[in-house]
Amino acid sequence: MSGSMPAPGSALSAEEIASFVGGELMGSASGSFRSVAAVDSASQDEVVFFRSGLDQRGATPKPELLDAVLACSAGLLVVDAGFPEAKRAMVRVENPGLAAARLQQHWHGRDFPIAVGVHPTAQVDLSAEVAASASIAAGVVVGADCVIGEGVHLHPGVVLYPRVHLGEGCTVHANTVLGSPGFGYVWDGQQHQPMPQMGGVRIGRGVEIGANSVIDAGTMAPTVIGDGCILDNFVQVGHNCSLGRAVVLCAQVGLSGSTILEDGVVMGGQSGSGGHLRVGTGTQIAARGGATADIGPGLVVSGVPAVDIRLHHRMQAALRRLAKGRKS
Amino acid sequence: MSGSMPAPGSALSAEEIASFVGGELMGSASGSFRSVAAVDSASQDEVVFFRSGLDQRGATPKPELLDAVLACSAGLLVVDAGFPEAKRAMVRVENPGLAAARLQQHWHGRDFPIAVGVHPTAQVDLSAEVAASASIAAGVVVGADCVIGEGVHLHPGVVLYPRVHLGEGCTVHANTVLGSPGFGYVWDGQQHQPMPQMGGVRIGRGVEIGANSVIDAGTMAPTVIGDGCILDNFVQVGHNCSLGRAVVLCAQVGLSGSTILEDGVVMGGQSGSGGHLRVGTGTQIAARGGATADIGPGLVVSGVPAVDIRLHHRMQAALRRLAKGRKS
Amino acid sequence: MSGSMPAPGSALSAEEIASFVGGELMGSASGSFRSVAAVDSASQDEVVFFRSGLDQRGATPKPELLDAVLACSAGLLVVDAGFPEAKRAMVRVENPGLAAARLQQHWHGRDFPIAVGVHPTAQVDLSAEVAASASIAAGVVVGADCVIGEGVHLHPGVVLYPRVHLGEGCTVHANTVLGSPGFGYVWDGQQHQPMPQMGGVRIGRGVEIGANSVIDAGTMAPTVIGDGCILDNFVQVGHNCSLGRAVVLCAQVGLSGSTILEDGVVMGGQSGSGGHLRVGTGTQIAARGGATADIGPGLVVSGVPAVDIRLHHRMQAALRRLAKGRKS
Numbered sequence: 003m004s005g006s007m008p009a010p011g012s013a014l015s016a017e018e019i020a021s022f023v024g025g026e027l028m029g030s031a032s033g034s035f036r037s038v039a040a041v042d043s044a045s046q047d048e049v050v051f052f053r054s055g056l057d058q059r060g061a062t063p064k065p066e067l068l069d070a071v072l073a074c075s076a077g078l079l080v081v082d083a084g085f086p087e088a089k090r091a092m093v094r095v096e097n098p099g100l101a102a103a104r105l106q107q108h109w110h111g112r113d114f115p116i117a118v119g120v121h122p123t124a125q126v127d128l129s130a131e132v133a134a135s136a137s138i139a140a141g142v143v144v145g146a147d148c149v150i151g152e153g154v155h156l157h158p159g160v161v162l163y164p165r166v167h168l169g170e171g172c173t174v175h176a177n178t179v180l181g182s183p184g185f186g187y188v189w190d191g192q193q194h195q196p197m198p199q200m201g202g203v204r205i206g207r208g209v210e211i212g213a214n215s216v217i218d219a220g221t222m223a224p225t226v227i228g229d230g231c232i233l234d235n236f237v238q239v240g241h242n243c244s245l246g247r248a249v250v251l252c253a254q255v256g257l258s259g260s261t262i263l264e265d266g267v268v269m270g271g272q273s274g275s276g277g278h279l280r281v282g283t284g285t286q287i288a289a290r291g292g293a294t295a296d297i298g299p300g301l302v303v304s305g306v307p308a309v310d311i312r313l314h315h316r317m318q319a320a321l322r323r324l325a326k327g328r329k330s
Numbered sequence: 331m332s333g334s335m336p337a338p339g340s341a342l343s344a345e346e347i348a349s350f351v352g353g354e355l356m357g358s359a360s361g362s363f364r365s366v367a368a369v370d371s372a373s374q375d376e377v378v379f380f381r382s383g384l385d386q387r388g389a390t391p392k393p394e395l396l397d398a399v400l401a402c403s404a405g406l407l408v409v410d411a412g413f414p415e416a417k418r419a420m421v422r423v424e425n426p427g428l429a430a431a432r433l434q435q436h437w438h439g440r441d442f443p444i445a446v447g448v449h450p451t452a453q454v455d456l457s458a459e460v461a462a463s464a465s466i467a468a469g470v471v472v473g474a475d476c477v478i479g480e481g482v483h484l485h486p487g488v489v490l491y492p493r494v495h496l497g498e499g500c501t502v503h504a505n506t507v508l509g510s511p512g513f514g515y516v517w518d519g520q521q522h523q524p525m526p527q528m529g530g531v532r533i534g535r536g537v538e539i540g541a542n543s544v545i546d547a548g549t550m551a552p553t554v555i556g557d558g559c560i561l562d563n564f565v566q567v568g569h570n571c572s573l574g575r576a577v578v579l580c581a582q583v584g585l586s587g588s589t590i591l592e593d594g595v596v597m598g599g600q601s602g603s604g605g606h607l608r609v610g611t612g613t614q615i616a617a618r619g620g621a622t623a624d625i626g627p628g629l630v631v632s633g634v635p636a637v638d639i640r641l642h643h644r645m646q647a648a649l650r651r652l653a654k655g656r657k658s
Numbered sequence: 659m660s661g662s663m664p665a666p667g668s669a670l671s672a673e674e675i676a677s678f679v680g681g682e683l684m685g686s687a688s689g690s691f692r693s694v695a696a697v698d699s700a701s702q703d704e705v706v707f708f709r710s711g712l713d714q715r716g717a718t719p720k721p722e723l724l725d726a727v728l729a730c731s732a733g734l735l736v737v738d739a740g741f742p743e744a745k746r747a748m749v750r751v752e753n754p755g756l757a758a759a760r761l762q763q764h765w766h767g768r769d770f771p772i773a774v775g776v777h778p779t780a781q782v783d784l785s786a787e788v789a790a791s792a793s794i795a796a797g798v799v800v801g802a803d804c805v806i807g808e809g810v811h812l813h814p815g816v817v818l819y820p821r822v823h824l825g826e827g828c829t830v831h832a833n834t835v836l837g838s839p840g841f842g843y844v845w846d847g848q849q850h851q852p853m854p855q856m857g858g859v860r861i862g863r864g865v866e867i868g869a870n871s872v873i874d875a876g877t878m879a880p881t882v883i884g885d886g887c888i889l890d891n892f893v894q895v896g897h898n899c900s901l902g903r904a905v906v907l908c909a910q911v912g913l914s915g916s917t918i919l920e921d922g923v924v925m926g927g928q929s930g931s932g933g934h935l936r937v938g939t940g941t942q943i944a945a946r947g948g949a950t951a952d953i954g955p956g957l958v959v960s961g962v963p964a965v966d967i968r969l970h971h972r973m974q975a976a977l978r979r980l981a982k983g984r985k986s
Contacts, residue, residue, distance in 0.1 A: 037528075040550035099525070100516040106526040113524070114473070114491055114511065123451065123779065125796040125814070140453045140471050141487075143796050143814040143832075145770070158453070158471040158489045159505070159797075161814045161832035161869075163770055176471075176489035176507045177542075177815070179832040179869040183770065185890040185908065188756040193864065193886045193904060196769070197755070198762040200693070208521065213489075213507040213544045214833075216869045216891040222696035230521045234513040235544045235566055236584075238891055238909045238927075248521060252513065253566045254584045254602075256892075256910045256927050258945070271566075271584050272602050272620075274910075274928050276945060289586070289604060290620055290634055292928075292946050306946055307974070316981040318635070324652065324980065325644040365856070368878035427853070428844040434854040441852070442801070442819055442839065451779065468781040468799050469815075486781070486799040486817045487833070504799075504817035504835045505870075536849065541817075541835040541872045558849045562841040563872045563894055564912075576849060580841065581894045582912045582930075599894075599912050600930050600948075617914070617932060618948050618962050646963070652980065653972040 011109060016078050019049070020093045022108065023080065023101035031078045031091035037109050038102045041067075044076035051080040051102035080105075113173050116155050133170070145181065151207070163219060165202025169229070172205055175213040180205075184218040184225075184241020184259060197221060199241055206230070212237065212253070228265070240277065252289070264299065273308075288314075339437060344406050347377070348421045350436065351408065351429035359406045359419035365437050366430045369395075372404035379408040379430035408433075441501050444483050461498070473509065479535070491547060493530025497557070500533055503541040508533075512546040512553075512569020512587060525549060527569055534558070540565065540581070556593070568605065580617070592627065601636075616642075667765060672734050675705065676749045678764065679736065679757035687734045687747035693765050694758045697723075700732035707736040707758040736761075769829050772811050789826070801837065807863070819875060821858025825885070828861055831869040836861075840874040840881075840897020840915060853877060855897055862886070868893065868909070884921070896933065908945070920955065929964075944970075 008014060014022060016031035039048035052071045056062060071079065072088055079085075079092040080101050095101045116137035120126055123140045130148040132138065139158040144150065148162050151170035156162075160174050163181030174180065183199035201220025206229035211217070217225055217239040226244040227233075234253040239245075243257050246265035251257075255269045258277030263269075267281050270289030275281070282299025292306035304314040336342060336350065341362035348355040367376035380399045384390060399407065400416055407413075407420040408429050423429045444465035448454055451468045458476040460466065467486040472478065476490050479498035484490075488502050491509030502508065511527035529548025534557035539545070545553055545567040554572040555561075562581040567573075571585050574593035579585075583597045586605030591597075595609050598617030603609070610627025620634035632642040664670060664678065669690035676683040695704035708727045712718060727735065728744055735741075735748040736757050751757045772793035776782055779796045786804040788794065795814040800806065804818050807826035812818075816830050819837030830836065839855035857876025862885035867873070873881055873895040882900040883889075890909040895901075899913050902921035907913075911925045914933030919925075923937050926945030931937070938955025948962035960970040 038550065040529075043551060097516065100518055100523060103516045103523045103525040106528070107523070110526045110528055112526065121453075123453065125777075125779065141469050141797050141815070157491075157510075159469070159487055159815055159833065163813075163832070175510050176491070177487065177505050177833050177870070179815075179891075182813075182831050182869040182891065185868065185888070187888055187906075188753065188759045190756055194866075194888050194906070195756060195759045196763070196866065197759040198766045198768065200762070200766055201696075210522075210524065212513065213510040214505070214542055214870055218891070222694065223699060232513070232515055232522050235507075235510065235546070236564065236892065240909065250515075250522070253568065253586075254582070254910070258909075258927055271586055272600075272928075274946065290602065309978075313978070313981060317977050320980040321645050321649060321977060322637075322641070324648040325641060366878065368857075371879060425844065428846055428851060431844045431851045431853040434856070435852070438854045438856055440854065449781075451781065469797050485819075485838075487797070487815055487835075503838050504819070505815065505833050538850075538852065540841065541838040542833070542870055560841070560843055560850050563835075563838065563874070564892065578843075578850070581896065581914075582910070599914055600928075618930065649973050649977060650965075650969070652976040653969060 008108065010111070013047075014105075014108075016091055016093070019078065019080070019105065023093065023095050023104060025080070025093040025095035025101060027091070027093050028087075029089070029091040033077060035078055038080075038106050039076060041070050041074045041076075044074050046075065046077040048076050049078045049080055049102070049105065050074055050076040051098040052085065053082050053098045054084040054086075055082055113155050114157075116157065127164075147202075148181075157213075163202075165200075165219065165224070167202070167204045167224075169205055169207035169209065171208045173210045175211060175215075175235070177213055178211055178215045180211075180217045181219045182216060184221060186221055186241060186259070201225065201242070203227070206247075209233075215239075218259075234271075246283070261293075336436065338439070341375075342433075342436075344419055344421070347406065347408070347433065351421065351423050351432060353408070353421040353423035353429060355419070355421050356415075357417070357419040361405060363406055366408075366434050367404060369398050369402045369404075372402050374403060374405045376404050377406045377408055377430070377433065378402050378404035379426040380413065381410050381426050382412040382414075383410055441483050442485075444485065455492075475530075476509075485541075491530075493528075493547065493552070495530070495532045495552075497533055497535035497537065499536045500538070502539045503543075503563070505541055506539055506543045508539075508545045509547045510544060512549060514549055514569060514587070529553065529570070531555070534575075537561075543567075546587075562599075574611070589621075664764065666767070669703075670761075670764075672747055672749070675734065675736070675761065679749065679751050679760060681736070681749040681751035681757060683747070683749050684743075685745070685747040689733060691734055694736075694762050695732060697726050697730045697732075700730050702731060702733045704732050705734045705736055705758070705761065706730055706732040707754040708741065709738050709754045710740040710742075711738055769811050770813075772813065783820075803858075804837075813869075819858075821856075821875065821880070823858070823860045823880075825861055825863035825865065827864045829866045831867060831871075831891070833869055834867055834871045836867075836873045837875045838872060840877060842877055842897060842915070857881065857898070859883070862903075865889075871895075874915075890927075902939070917949075 013034035020027040120138045121140045124142040126144040127146045132150040133152040136154040145164040149167040155173040157176040159177040166181040186197040187194035199219045204224040205227040211233045212235035215237040218241040220242045228247040230248040233251045236254045238256040240259035242260040250268040252271040254272045256274040260278045261275040262280040264283040266284040268286040273291045275293040285301045288304035291308040294307040302311045304311040344359035448466045449468045452470040454472040455474045460478040461480040464482040473492040477495040483501040485504040487505040494509040514525040515522035527547045532552040533555040539561045540563035543565040546569040548570045556575040558576040561579045564582045566584040568587035570588040578596040580599040582600045584602040588606045589603040590608040592611040594612040596614040601619045603621040613629045616632035619636040622635040630639045632639040672687035776794045777796045780798040782800040783802045788806040789808040792810040801820040805823040811829040813832040815833040822837040842853040843850035855875045860880040861883040867889045868891035871893040874897040884903040886904040889907045892910045894912040896915035898916040906924040908927040910928045912930040916934045917931040918936040920939040922940040924942040929947045931949040941957045944960035947964040950963040960967040
């Protein structure tokens, strides 16, 4: 990114866009732009972005998609180096998706707006510390001894039990619950006696948590979420878990108690972990996978129990052949 | 359905019931009726319904269940053509379950009552359009630029982010979140940059959504839910999904982003879809199944990855034989 | 437990702790104690507990953990008979975990505190019966004809639809929904007609329900949860289910309609049941397992469909061998 920063939300010329995203403007575009748009609905004052190279799944875009981009009504394209030359104004950048994200953050903000301060219907315990720039929406409850950092967004209906710390710049979406007591009981011969869960939750900086998720309080020490983690909706983090930096948990992931995820771990939708285990740095667990024991760093695993994804695919193929009565 | 419509909630005579459900009254029943009831708790002024034919699972009811119906204290039975003749007042209809649903809707309403209008504890953005006949319960939040159709019910704690459109007659149950930002991030080399999700959600007419569910906003264009879809509790619909008419999503289903479900698709409990795929009209995905690629119309699939359910069963059987050491 | 009961929350001497938990004090410890703590953060006025025998998973603790306990700064240890003799003050008990749970309940209470009575932002229907000692937190909604027993805790954002009965001493955590209509529809040829769900929910005594869970109302008769059941977060209980005493449902479990779980059934995280089936007394379904038919009492099952866990492990092993090209 280069050049002086334009005022948030301001319309940008093609030259300003090229400067803002650190790209090269090809051709010329008059007027100014106010949003990124979808290919089939873009108008003259909007931008369409397109990556011609491999996507995150390793697939190339379909040719008809390229044709649609070339024919669309957007006034400016943001594309990568592999995009064909065309008689259209375009900005070439290394990563069009990242450029589009930054442009949209400029035009629309990183998050849906919430008024700074505490909404009159929110309930904040007197012992909680809330930074002046935090935004606490309608119906939010903040329990005793919580600490809410600068610029935090708590969306409607979020409930913080006691002793939840949220670092600066965190966002928590609607109806998510943080710091609820972990699921710890001891059978006394007649009934399940709850072990009080006193450890709270400690969340780093810039963490984003989706809607209707739950992070349980630790038993003695806090459940920990590292800086820059992103958690989708319906994510369950059991008590005493510890997540490193920039961990990604997709929707409906469930972590049993005392799971340790090192930096950069990625868990696909509906995957899970048994408790008391560690997943190494950067390892990816495919959707629906279930970790049942420690997993090393840098791996891609799938299935339940989660194994190397190539072995998992061979297992599936072998089973299919077996069912069809073929010998090999 | 034939005859003039009785006043909602009114007690009905056996003749009025036969007329209301389009059935034939056999025998005579004095007095009037005010509810459908369970076999073991029904009283003289209540109705019991029973289907003697195959149920949705293709199973016939157990003989002792038939005996219990014949012996129950209900003043009237609603049964199908295959039900044996008996010295009891009964109304014969093609579909006793449907008749019972309509009777219960008459007596008790389609949904739990909520007062028409906006509850004083609800927060509705000034830019939202709310139809006069809509019912908005305690603690509901309606964000900017939402549109709420006639007769919509929003139960307590529902949160609508900006740009959610709900067609007439929709019901959304407690603590469900609509229009939360989809889970879209781009790695910038240091952290996950959120792609703002500006597309909102567009929901057709007569859609019913369970409790604690989430439908995420689309990135540029809306996430779409077609007319008459029914979604159970804990359903996750990712950004940019598109559902046709009368789709059924059971509890804990998760749809990854950009999933397309055509009309009448049925997904069983805890099933899911990978993103960027299409499931054809009327296809059924069994409970716990996971769609990982496009699936054609009119199929019944199971397993992960989801395959034809007969193949899936053969795979399970083959694996069991293998584990038990049998050759075939 | 023996001796007179100390005042709740009071600091306890080593002798009082031994008496309170019914254990034997070895060595002497001056001063008094105010909490159980984690091994690595304990201080002189805190207690550390440790079980040297097999844990619930049948594993023995790692030797370095024992060393850490022996070296920790706690003023008192609570340990079992197998713990080695040491020059430290310790209380020997049969079950150190249970002793610790009771001590923590004494010092910190069984649950996070909520003020007795109805919070001014809660909405309680006039027809509901609420016991004088019940605690109803901010934003809770209690529907018509509900009955709330003595000592019940309803945490923020809990929604009770009509006809939910909660026995004495129940705790329901934030944003959980009870009594929402079960997912029952009948296709009328054009659309899904809802069958009104009138049966409500009946919950016994001492039941604990986690955050963001849902228990649906029964169709004609109530959905039933027996005394002393413990349900974690994100648990889905479909309509007409019936749970016996002291059932354990871990996070993200889903029960389809009309599931019957007898006393003491345990279901691991993300497991589920198809509907209209029965699981016998004390049976355990492993995490991610799926019950698809009746299961007898006293079993341990795993997989989908759930089978004896030893068979399940053999199936997994056989498949792995097959994929690796080995014959047996």
